[in-house]
Amino acid sequence: MIDKLEHQKLINEFYPNGCILDEDVAMPKFDYTIKKSINTKNKFQYKKVFNRII
Amino acid sequence: MNLQYIKLNSNIYIQLFKAKDFGKLTKKIITDKNGHQKTVYVKTFDDLFKQREKGIKKYIESIRNETIEHSICLDAKGDILVHKIGEKNNIFYTQRELSKMNGAKLHIHNHPNGVGFSNSDLIFATVNNIKEIKMVTINIFNKNESLDYSLKIIHNIKTKEEIQLIKKEYNIIFNEMYKKVQNKVYNGELGQEEIERDFFHWIMRKFVNNHKGWFIYDRQIRTSKIN
Numbered sequence: 001m002i003d004k005l006e007h008q009k010l011i012n013e014f015y016p017n018g019c020i021l022d023e024d025v026a027m028p029k030f031d032y033t034i035k036k037s038i039n040t041k042n043k044f045q046y047k048k049v050f051n052r053i054i
Numbered sequence: 055m056n057l058q059y060i061k062l063n064s065n066i067y068i069q070l071f072k073a074k075d076f077g078k079l080t081k082k083i084i085t086d087k088n089g090h091q092k093t094v095y096v097k098t099f100d101d102l103f104k105q106r107e108k109g110i111k112k113y114i115e116s117i118r119n120e121t122i123e124h125s126i127c128l129d130a131k132g133d134i135l136v137h138k139i140g141e142k143n144n145i146f147y148t149q150r151e152l153s154k155m156n157g158a159k160l161h162i163h164n165h166p167n168g169v170g171f172s173n174s175d176l177i178f179a180t181v182n183n184i185k186e187i188k189m190v191t192i193n194i195f196n197k198n199e200s201l202d203y204s205l206k207i208i209h210n211i212k213t214k215e216e217i218q219l220i221k222k223e224y225n226i227i228f229n230e231m232y233k234k235v236q237n238k239v240y241n242g243e244l245g246q247e248e249i250e251r252d253f254f255h256w257i258m259r260k261f262v263n264n265h266k267g268w269f270i271y272d273r274q275i276r277t278s279k280i281n
Contacts, residue, residue: 002183002212007156010181011149013214019147022123025165025172026143027253028232030239032246 099131103159106132110162117164118190118200125163127155127184143167155182162187168194170203170254170273173224176261180211180220195247202274205258209268224261231257 002010079095086092110132117124123140135154138145145163147155155161161184168191179187186206193199211217235253238244255273262271 002156002210004153004156006212007183008153010214010217011152014177014181014217015147015149015152018149019152019178020144020174021125021140021147021163021178022144022165022172022174024174025167025169025254027167027169027250030236030246030249032239 103128103130103132110160114162114188114190114202117162118192119197120164121166123163123166125161127158127161130159132159152182155184158182158184160184160186160188163189165189165191168192168201168251170201170252171205171258172254173221173228176205176224176258177217177221179205179207180217183207183211193251195250196277198278200276200278201251202276203255204270204272204274205262206270207268208270209265211268220265223264224257227257227261227264231260 080098082094082096084092084094110128113126122142123145125136125138125140125145126134127136129135135158136147136151138147138151140146143166161179161182171187171189175187175189178184184207186204188205189203191201191203193201211220231253235244235249235256239249258271262269
């Protein structure tokens with residue numbers, strides 16, 4: 001436990017109007033729509049197999 | 055004997071304590087300012103707190119699935135210092151309530167949105183010098199998965215400069231992690247479910263790793279069987 005006065009100073013510094021716990025708890029937004037279309041290596045392999053079938 | 059009850063939303067009352075105040079005396083050898091060793095007896099309340107753990111566990115399970123935030127703050131004996139019910143994603147404490155929490159042993163609350171500790175939780179615990187802050191939640195994508203988070207403060211953080219530094223460093227890690235995760239989303243290595251559950255956990259794990267000897271951080275995941 002820290003000294004009462006010291007604690008009050010910290011409260012005044014960080015929470016002058018009271019404390020809203022979890023005010024920043026919302027998930028940040030990620031853009032799930034932007035993705036690499038096809039891995040280039042897989043694309044190459046797919047082409048190879050396709051050619052063989054033909 | 056002073057029994058304490060907590061009223062939940064649905065008119066359910068939980069009797070949190072049923073213990074007697076038997077503080078235990080523990081022998082300790084201390085060195086005074088003149089360098090002389092002295093034997094002193096210190097009153098500890100560990101046994102008393104243990105007697106109340108059953109009630110605390112019951113409280114934890116009762117708030118885990120709640121749609122709004124609930125919290126209690128306990129002292130070394132397990133007595134309630136502050137009990138507060140908040141809103142969907144936050145709890146408001148007045149300055150008076152904050153001053154009651156100085157040096158508390160345990161603070162428990164829930165996160166209805168299923169995410170881990172944020173910067174706000176970290177600063178709240180350090181400003182009020184709370185020994186351990188626990189947070190419970192469920193995975194919103196898989197409701198059979200329960201998550202228990204715990205952050206213990208083992209370093210005596212006293213000055214506002216130290217706390218400001220903690221806040222700043224957390225934000226730096228947050229921004230780095232955001233870029234890293236967005237990059238992994240782009241590469242198809244991470245999906246939304248994993249990110250929503252673990253994003254704040256990754257930040258806190260990295261932050262605590264950079265501050266060894268200051269904090270102890272832990273997360274437990276339990277999966278209940280599907281009926």
